[in-house]
Amino acid sequence: MAAELSRPRRSRxxxxxxxxxxxxxxxxxxxLIMVNLLPLIAVLYLSLTDYEFGALEAKFVGLxxxxxxxxxxxxxxxxxNTLLYVAIVLPGSVLLALAVAVLVHGRRRTRGxxxxxxxxxxxxxxxxxxxxxxxxxHPRLGPVNAALRWFGLAxxxxxxxxxxxxxxxxxxxxxxLLGFNMVLFLAGLSAIPKDLYExxxxxxxxxxxxxxxxxxxxxxxxxxxxxxxxxxxxAFKVFDTxxxxxxxxxxxxxxxxxxxxxxxxxxxxHTGYAAALTVIFLFFILAFSVAQTxxxxxxxxx
Amino acid sequence: MASVELxxxxxSFGSTPVLGGIDLAVAxxxxxxxxxxxxxxxxxxxxxxxxxxxxxxxAVLIGGSSIDHxxxxxxxxxxxxxxxxxxxxxxxxxxxxxPLVMSRLRLHERVPLIRLLSSRRRETMHSIEGEVEAVxxxxxxxxxxxxxxxxxxxxxRQRVALGRAMVRHPDVFLMDEPLSxxxxxxxxxxxxxxxxxxxxxxxxxxxxxxxxxxxxxxSDRVAMMDAGHILQLGTPTELYxxxxxxxxxxxxxxxxxxxxxxxxGSNDAVExxxxxxxxxxxxxxxxxxxxxxxxxxxxxxPANTAPADAGSLPARLRRRExxxxxxxxxxxxxxxxxxxxxxxxxxELQLPADGHVALTFDPLACHLFDPSxxxxxxxxxxxxxxxVVVPFRS
Numbered sequence: 001m002a003a004e005l006s007r008p009r010r011s012r013x014x015x016x017x018x019x020x021x022x023x024x025x026x027x028x029x030x031x032l033i034m035v036n037l038l039p040l041i042a043v044l045y046l047s048l049t050d051y052e053f054g055a056l057e058a059k060f061v062g063l064x065x066x067x068x069x070x071x072x073x074x075x076x077x078x079x080x081n082t083l084l085y086v087a088i089v090l091p092g093s094v095l096l097a098l099a100v101a102v103l104v105h106g107r108r109r110t111r112g113x114x115x116x117x118x119x120x121x122x123x124x125x126x127x128x129x130x131x132x133x134x135x136x137x138h139p140r141l142g143p144v145n146a147a148l149r150w151f152g153l154a155x156x157x158x159x160x161x162x163x164x165x166x167x168x169x170x171x172x173x174x175x176x177l178l179g180f181n182m183v184l185f186l187a188g189l190s191a192i193p194k195d196l197y198e199x200x201x202x203x204x205x206x207x208x209x210x211x212x213x214x215x216x217x218x219x220x221x222x223x224x225x226x227x228x229x230x231x232x233x234x235a236f237k238v239f240d241t242x243x244x245x246x247x248x249x250x251x252x253x254x255x256x257x258x259x260x261x262x263x264x265x266x267x268x269x270h271t272g273y274a275a276a277l278t279v280i281f282l283f284f285i286l287a288f289s290v291a292q293t294x295x296x297x298x299x300x301x302x
Numbered sequence: 303m304a305s306v307e308l309x310x311x312x313x314s315f316g317s318t319p320v321l322g323g324i325d326l327a328v329a330x331x332x333x334x335x336x337x338x339x340x341x342x343x344x345x346x347x348x349x350x351x352x353x354x355x356x357x358x359x360x361a362v363l364i365g366g367s368s369i370d371h372x373x374x375x376x377x378x379x380x381x382x383x384x385x386x387x388x389x390x391x392x393x394x395x396x397x398x399x400x401p402l403v404m405s406r407l408r409l410h411e412r413v414p415l416i417r418l419l420s421s422r423r424r425e426t427m428h429s430i431e432g433e434v435e436a437v438x439x440x441x442x443x444x445x446x447x448x449x450x451x452x453x454x455x456x457x458x459r460q461r462v463a464l465g466r467a468m469v470r471h472p473d474v475f476l477m478d479e480p481l482s483x484x485x486x487x488x489x490x491x492x493x494x495x496x497x498x499x500x501x502x503x504x505x506x507x508x509x510x511x512x513x514x515x516x517x518x519x520x521s522d523r524v525a526m527m528d529a530g531h532i533l534q535l536g537t538p539t540e541l542y543x544x545x546x547x548x549x550x551x552x553x554x555x556x557x558x559x560x561x562x563x564x565x566x567g568s569n570d571a572v573e574x575x576x577x578x579x580x581x582x583x584x585x586x587x588x589x590x591x592x593x594x595x596x597x598x599x600x601x602x603x604p605a606n607t608a609p610a611d612a613g614s615l616p617a618r619l620r621r622r623e624x625x626x627x628x629x630x631x632x633x634x635x636x637x638x639x640x641x642x643x644x645x646x647x648x649x650e651l652q653l654p655a656d657g658h659v660a661l662t663f664d665p666l667a668c669h670l671f672d673p674s675x676x677x678x679x680x681x682x683x684x685x686x687x688x689x690v691v692v693p694f695r696s
Contacts, residue, residue: 193385193387195383195385195387196387196389198349198352198354198381198383198387199381199383199387199389199466200389200400201353201354201373201374201375202352202353202354202374202375202379202380202381202401203375203400203401203404203466203470204375204400204401204404204405205375205400205404206373206375206404207409209409210404210409210412213412213413213414214389214400215389218391219390219391221391
């Protein structure tokens, strides 16, 4: 008798627990939908219309925007510019940050100074810094070209020569990301137990190169994966320096995807088309993250 | 030939002295244990022998020649760390091979990709593989060679750490608290395994521990350290039976030795809590003494039945711990504000219901220490066989 009574009571208990759990999860879930998923769906929908900013109605055009974007030479060029930018910034900022982190990690008294110095560009506003860079790189007034002249070299029109504009922006991108990546690597370095180095020393891992190859580099694997993913996404989103310093020029040589989305969406008010470009943009970001996670995950978790 | 000799090793960290002139000679093939409370400098000392730390003063000799100028891997020593310090990204095989890879392959034969150009690499790796398998068999790690450290139990990791030390056939094994991360049962088992390993390898072992049981059970000789000095160096039997210092007496032995206040009375006689013992020392009358009595030296008998020539203390039972083979008895000494006195007793011992007993002991079982903590030798007092009966102080 008692056993028969307890069964419905147990299932009621079970339901109360589930309802309570759902109730607690609901606010966070609702926020996630409103803030992340709904805007994404809105972008996906807009990309299928010919909506223009301020218009009262929109026509469903299917994949026409996407087709147009993929065959548009300007978009293709901005996409390849963006990929080239990533291809310079990613190895540059990751490898340099790793080297700087290893060096800074070895400092004791001066470590704080170097950390702050390298981290300063991260804390500064890139728009403001871009203006400073514009002055530094100015062909006649800038100190960089002054230094080149002093060494007897020719002036370099960093921002006004189509061959130089994008690499110059990439160097500024490296400058900006270096400190952040260095801090991530420093955290990773601090997490490596000291006794591993001591054990390695007794085992004959005697030189700096051996130490790096045997202990440091493999144990920084998880950190490196994270740094590569965040860096490539950040680099793919390059916008501020382009908007302030070159406006995509000269002759479109520094047009990047996000800048084109901005132009289409907020200068020409082609909201539907801009949404289609955003979908392409999101696809690349997603592909980056997925590919890197799968490629590296198996090798870096212990 | 792998004796280890330390000559007045001194070391400070900043302004904190850690080691104050350590002299120690470890014979070839000896199992020497450095034991002491945490912070006594024993780990620093072993790290100096390994070459991970450098001493401020003094010299380390292995096999009779100075090795202070040698890097750790050139010293023919191997070390087992308390944390094991296994390389988490390498398999057991990789961990065991690393010392051999490092010593037998040149840099260009180790660097990824470039190493593919080397023809010698494959043969060398093949012979390394064979040696690693042999060590793995000895330690029953054969089935685990392809696992990562994270996939092993504590005891298995411990064996990998041992194996990594063994593959190089070092002259000296340095062990820094290798058993302290294991559970109690495994620790007891590994004590036996380590002692057998020492016998089989015949190498010199220098073993650091804060666990006196490990020191007592495995060592040929024990160096008890405190505050950067060696308090006593001797066999486990010597340390237990004739502690040179009150700290040694307290540290070695479980349950801990009972320490009671005493003094020197007239005619060089030793007095314990005001009672005269059949013991004499060569110290001025009135000197304070600390009197140590091991728990097994005390026998509980019904009050007032103590033999005349034995020492005795009136006591009342406070607690009885049953350990199966023996019981640990905790007694209060009436009238004396002292921590409980602990005695061992056979399980069948019957005590009076009110718990009032006399604790008797052979006076020669007393360990006497002067106020500085140093051992004082005593002799059996001559003359009067009548113990002076002193009433309870209350």
